[in-house]
Amino acid sequence: MDAAPRPPKISVEAVTKLYGRKGEVRALENVDLEINEGEFVCLVGPSGCGKSTLLRMIADLHYPTSGSVKIQASGPGLTTAMVFQNYSIFPWKTVAENIGLPLEVNGTPKAERVDRVAALMDRMNLSDFADALPSALSGGMAQRVSIARALAVQPEILLMDEPFAALDAQMRRILQDELLSIWQEDQRTVVFVTHSLEEAILLGDRVVVMSARPGKIIGDYRIPFERPRRPEVRGTKEFAELEQEIWSQMRGEVERANK
Numbered sequence: 001m002d003a004a005p006r007p008p009k010i011s012v013e014a015v016t017k018l019y020g021r022k023g024e025v026r027a028l029e030n031v032d033l034e035i036n037e038g039e040f041v042c043l044v045g046p047s048g049c050g051k052s053t054l055l056r057m058i059a060d061l062h063y064p065t066s067g068s069v070k071i072q073a074s075g076p077g078l079t080t081a082m083v084f085q086n087y088s089i090f091p092w093k094t095v096a097e098n099i100g101l102p103l104e105v106n107g108t109p110k111a112e113r114v115d116r117v118a119a120l121m122d123r124m125n126l127s128d129f130a131d132a133l134p135s136a137l138s139g140g141m142a143q144r145v146s147i148a149r150a151l152a153v154q155p156e157i158l159l160m161d162e163p164f165a166a167l168d169a170q171m172r173r174i175l176q177d178e179l180l181s182i183w184q185e186d187q188r189t190v191v192f193v194t195h196s197l198e199e200a201i202l203l204g205d206r207v208v209v210m211s212a213r214p215g216k217i218i219g220d221y222r223i224p225f226e227r228p229r230r231p232e233v234r235g236t237k238e239f240a241e242l243e244q245e246i247w248s249q250m251r252g253e254v255e256r257a258n259k
């Protein structure tokens, strides 16, 4: 007999989110979204369409006004970890201390902590900076620390809110390429918010397009490029055609949001 199909890792069902004392800001409206375990899903849409709101609801930091967000956890412990645009690392702690902090908080024994931090620094090319303070780091390095810290707790779901938006174009490209290979190693569920369609198509298994506020889902594209995905796919005709196709749907929403 076939095994029963596994429920989605993340189920967003009929979610509406209102902000303001009287609910006057209608951020999301009737959003349905299912994300399977191991999928890398990118959310794109105009400014203010509720992308961060959706991410925060998946992280259990915000709650829907109506509807529900369900996470299928595989076990106890921290299920999600978040990476933000502004690094959010502690300036008075070294690189190694920043990465190890969530492990200290969750009571991981010191020997295990030291091993895990060393492995993450190795994986993120940070080993030479173990004792550096964040003020000595470039933006790219600081964001590597944020990613390593998020991975330290081995989250089942990695949530990334425009993580590369503050980086210059070259550094952004390098971190995108690194994220492709990091994802390949453990194929964790990722929800990634970005304004860049190119970034979304390069990284994602799916690109979910949201409308101008109130945010609704108006497109869900499966990205056909094989894994392990090579960064060179950026330069192909298929990539450009897909970008054009999705942009032709998004453009009107971006214009509407900026009227």
Ligand SMILES: Nc1ncnc2c1ncn2[C@@H]1O[C@H](COP(=O)(O)OP(=O)(O)OP(=O)(O)O)[C@@H](O)[C@H]1O
Binding pocket: 019, 020, 025, 026, 027, 045, 046, 047, 048, 049, 050, 051, 052, 053, 054, 213
């Ligand atoms: N705490 C809050 N109180 C009131 N309004 C809020 C609050 N948080 C967000 N909003 C509003 O809800 C809408 C959605 O915000 P959200 O940050 O989720 O959008 P976004 O798509 O991530 O935007 P951006 O792309 O600009 O980061 C916006 O109009 C925003 O101003």
